[in-house]
Amino acid sequence: MLILNALIVVVSAIILVGGLFVSFRIIRILRNYNLGRPWIILSSFIFFFLFGYGYIALRFLGINLISGLSIENLMTVIFLFSAIFVVTLSVLNLNLMRNVFGSGISDAEALNKFAQYVHMPVRKVRALAKRDYAVNCDACNMAVHYSIPNVVRAHPQIERGVVVDKGMGITSYRLYVRHFCGNGFREIPVSHDHKLEYRAKRPSRLV
Numbered sequence: 052m053l054i055l056n057a058l059i060v061v062v063s064a065i066i067l068v069g070g071l072f073v074s075f076r077i078i079r080i081l082r083n084y085n086l087g088r089p090w091i092i093l094s095s096f097i098f099f100f101l102f103g104y105g106y107i108a109l110r111f112l113g114i115n116l117i118s119g120l121s122i123e124n125l126m127t128v129i130f131l132f133s134a135i136f137v138v139t140l141s142v143l144n145l146n147l148m149r150n151v152f153g154s155g156i157s158d159a160e161a162l163n164k165f166a167q168y169v170h171m172p173v174r175k176v177r178a179l180a181k182r183d184y185a186v187n188c189d190a191c192n193m194a195v196h197y198s199i200p201n202v203v204r205a206h207p208q209i210e211r212g213v214v215v216d217k218g219m220g221i222t223s224y225r226l227y228v229r230h231f232c233g234n235g236f237r238e239i240p241v242s243h244d245h246k247l248e249y250r251a252k253r254p255s256r257l258v
C-alpha cells in the first residue's frame with residue numbers, strides 16, 4: 052500500500068475537479084457564440100483524467116477495479132492525452148489572444164485581405180484608405196482612432212469585422228472598430244462609403 056502516493060493523487064484529482072468547474076463556466080460563456088465545442092472536448096479529457104487518477108489512487112491502496120488494466124498502460128494513455136490536452140489548450144489560447152490583440156499581420160497584408168474580401172482592386176484600396184480615421188465612442192466619449200488594417204487585424208475572421216452593404220446600387224462598408232472602453236472591449240459599427248470615407252456610426256456594443 053502506498054498511502055502517501057494515493058493521498059497526493061487524490062489531492063491532484065480535487066485540483067482537476069476545480070479545473071472542470073472552470074471549463075464549465077467557459078463553456079457557459081462560449082455556448083452563446085457557438086464556440087463551446089473545443090471546451091466540451093477538453094472537459095471530457097478532464098473526466099478521463101479523473102477516472103485515471105481515481106483508478107491509480109485505488110491501485111496504490113491495493114484495490115484493483117479492472118484486472119486487465121495495468122498502471123503502465125493507463126499511465127501511457129494519460130501521457131498521450133495530457134500532450135493532446137496541452138496542445139489544444141495552447142491553440143485555444145493563441146486564438147483568444149489573436150482575437151483580443153489582433154493577429155500579427157502587416158498593414159499591407161491587412162489591406163490585401165480587405166481588398167480581396169470586399170472585391171476591390173488592392174491598388175484602389177491603398178489609394179482610398181486613409182491612415183487614420185476617428186470616431187467618438189458613445190459610451191466613454193473618447194475619440195477612437197482606427198484604420199482599416201487595425202479593423203482587419205482585430206478580426207481574424209474578417210467577416211466579423213467588415214460587412215459589405217449593398218443597396219440601390221450603392222455599396223457601403225460597415226467596419227466594427229474595436230476599442231478598450233473602461234473595463235472591457237466595445238465595438239463601434241462605422242459606415243464607410245464606396246470611397247472608403249467615413250459616413251456614420253451606429254450604437255456601440257460590448258464584446
Ligand SMILES: [Zn+2]
Pocket residue numbers: 188189190191192193230231232233237
Ligand atoms: Zn469608449
